[in-house]
Amino acid sequence: MTSNGVESLRQVAxxxxxxxxxxxxxxxxxxxxxxxxxxxxxxIPAINVFYQAFHEGIGPFLKNLSKPDFQHAVKxxxxxxxxxxxxxxxxxxxxxxxxxxKRFRGRTLLLSIIDLPFAISPVVxxxxxVLLYGRQGWFGGWLQxxxxxxxxxFTGMMLATAFVSMxxxxxxxxxxxxxxxxxxxxxxxxxxxxxWQTFWRVTVPNIRWGLLYGILLTNARAMGEFxxxxxxxxxxxxxxxxxxxxxxxxxxxxxxxxAYSASVLLALLAVVTLVVKEFLxxxxxxxxxxxx
Amino acid sequence: MAVSxxxxxxxxxxxxxKVLLTSLIHMxxxxxxxxxxxxxxxxxxxxxxxxxxATVGPxxxxxxxxxxxxxxxxxxxxxxxxxxxxIDGVFGVLIAWVLVRYDFPLKRFIDASIDLPFALPTAVxxxxxxxxxxxxxxxxxxxxxxxxxIAFTRLGVGIAMMFISLPFVVRTVQPVLMQMERxxxxxxxxxxxxxLQTFWRVILPPLFxxxxxxxxxxxSRAVGEYGSTVIISSNTPFRDLxxxxxxxxRLEQYDYAGATVxxxxxxxxxxxxxxxxxxIQAWGKQYD
Numbered sequence: 001m002t003s004n005g006v007e008s009l010r011q012v013a014x015x016x017x018x019x020x021x022x023x024x025x026x027x028x029x030x031x032x033x034x035x036x037x038x039x040x041x042x043x044i045p046a047i048n049v050f051y052q053a054f055h056e057g058i059g060p061f062l063k064n065l066s067k068p069d070f071q072h073a074v075k076x077x078x079x080x081x082x083x084x085x086x087x088x089x090x091x092x093x094x095x096x097x098x099x100x101x102k103r104f105r106g107r108t109l110l111l112s113i114i115d116l117p118f119a120i121s122p123v124v125x126x127x128x129x130v131l132l133y134g135r136q137g138w139f140g141g142w143l144q145x146x147x148x149x150x151x152x153x154f155t156g157m158m159l160a161t162a163f164v165s166m167x168x169x170x171x172x173x174x175x176x177x178x179x180x181x182x183x184x185x186x187x188x189x190x191x192x193x194x195x196w197q198t199f200w201r202v203t204v205p206n207i208r209w210g211l212l213y214g215i216l217l218t219n220a221r222a223m224g225e226f227x228x229x230x231x232x233x234x235x236x237x238x239x240x241x242x243x244x245x246x247x248x249x250x251x252x253x254x255x256x257x258x259a260y261s262a263s264v265l266l267a268l269l270a271v272v273t274l275v276v277k278e279f280l281x282x283x284x285x286x287x288x289x290x291x292x
Numbered sequence: 293m294a295v296s297x298x299x300x301x302x303x304x305x306x307x308x309x310k311v312l313l314t315s316l317i318h319m320x321x322x323x324x325x326x327x328x329x330x331x332x333x334x335x336x337x338x339x340x341x342x343x344x345x346a347t348v349g350p351x352x353x354x355x356x357x358x359x360x361x362x363x364x365x366x367x368x369x370x371x372x373x374x375x376x377x378x379i380d381g382v383f384g385v386l387i388a389w390v391l392v393r394y395d396f397p398l399k400r401f402i403d404a405s406i407d408l409p410f411a412l413p414t415a416v417x418x419x420x421x422x423x424x425x426x427x428x429x430x431x432x433x434x435x436x437x438x439x440x441x442i443a444f445t446r447l448g449v450g451i452a453m454m455f456i457s458l459p460f461v462v463r464t465v466q467p468v469l470m471q472m473e474r475x476x477x478x479x480x481x482x483x484x485x486x487x488l489q490t491f492w493r494v495i496l497p498p499l500f501x502x503x504x505x506x507x508x509x510x511x512s513r514a515v516g517e518y519g520s521t522v523i524i525s526s527n528t529p530f531r532d533l534x535x536x537x538x539x540x541x542r543l544e545q546y547d548y549a550g551a552t553v554x555x556x557x558x559x560x561x562x563x564x565x566x567x568x569x570x571x572i573q574a575w576g577k578q579y580d
Contacts, residue, residue: 094325121516128337224413226519
């Protein structure tokens, strides 16, 4: 909220300049260019997803939804996220608690290492998993001897998914913890709360919005990941095919209708993610305003 | 965990060697989980790949890494990513500016929608961009009569990369722009500077580190991108085949050495990019 004085000054200000009339159309032109660019790159393609899926009515869409390969792909995607997201929550929280309140040499390096999965190409991430657990990989011989399959199987897809979505929770929770400080936890401790009670009653309520934000981003990435999962899955329909892989395969085999039906589901996931994100951002904004 | 932190912190007043020893023995379980997970999920895979690349031998490594096909994929990947990131740099700043400074209908919606490329799975992005920019698509059909083909060419790869990297520029520039004090511009302006002079001399310099960071982040994301580019590209060697797709093709042919070498090249380049980005950010902090 800017004060009224500044606001009125701003309205008066243009009259000081000699080129005052130009200001009236500059914003309009700039807004128009920005919207045109966004339209070409974001909005038209986004609308196209829904148009392609529904332009022949809802019938073909529902028919595609009932195909067994499609349903298997949905199940696969949900399952991948259901395992990879909790893994990364535990890691992210552990990393956040380990690093938030400490200053030591190498801390910046450690934070950069945690961020590394974002810098690595998903295909390279998948390649790494193949080189580690594939037939020729480090553990290849041992895994084969024990009849365990990781590459071209669910486990490998899960490792790839967890890899690419690893840093989100840590990244969102560390700044929140840094801002909160340790005084509340220390107070709870002095008042006789044990570690577990302090964690659930003091720490979790303090970090919940940041944590939810991190979980939201982790989940969106986990459900949408294509490159890394594609490398390790072998992409066998009805077996190791997640929803994004289904989209690509349907498109490559000229079943565009099926590709778009699956895309609508993933696009809805994106829309829900953005809506929840907006909600969480407003929450955190409201909270920081209150504490200042 | 949080409660045990004060006692853990106290050890840091001793000598470095002693600290390392004590912290290894009394390592809190948060540290055990973090380091264990990083070791298994990140450090081991990276090491496996680097060691595998090392077993190829320097001469063979160099031969694969600089083969004509590999060189052409670097060219397509890096040149296209750079151009896409620079275009995003220009429009990203414009979008951030418009969102911070002006009020217009649906502004909140548009602001939230900037993150769409983060949220939309890349396969869907590739699919819909390939359709919209194909010769009979909504936008492609307008350009086809002019002889411009976008989908299944390098231009299409560039569009996909622009889609993917746009939020990086907007979201790094936006907060800096919000913190900038308008009074300075108004001062410049009332002292007789033209709007253009005000922009170049007053607004742009403090924004520059943020713009560079955003462009670098977008570039490094575009270089690694696979999901959207594989669908919109025709994947023709020497024309629009990018390095991540070449890695994938090598793997499909069970050419592990070929995949590993190009993978190692990409990994090293992303590490260098990471260093550059950190450097830019450290340099940008001088302005604060």
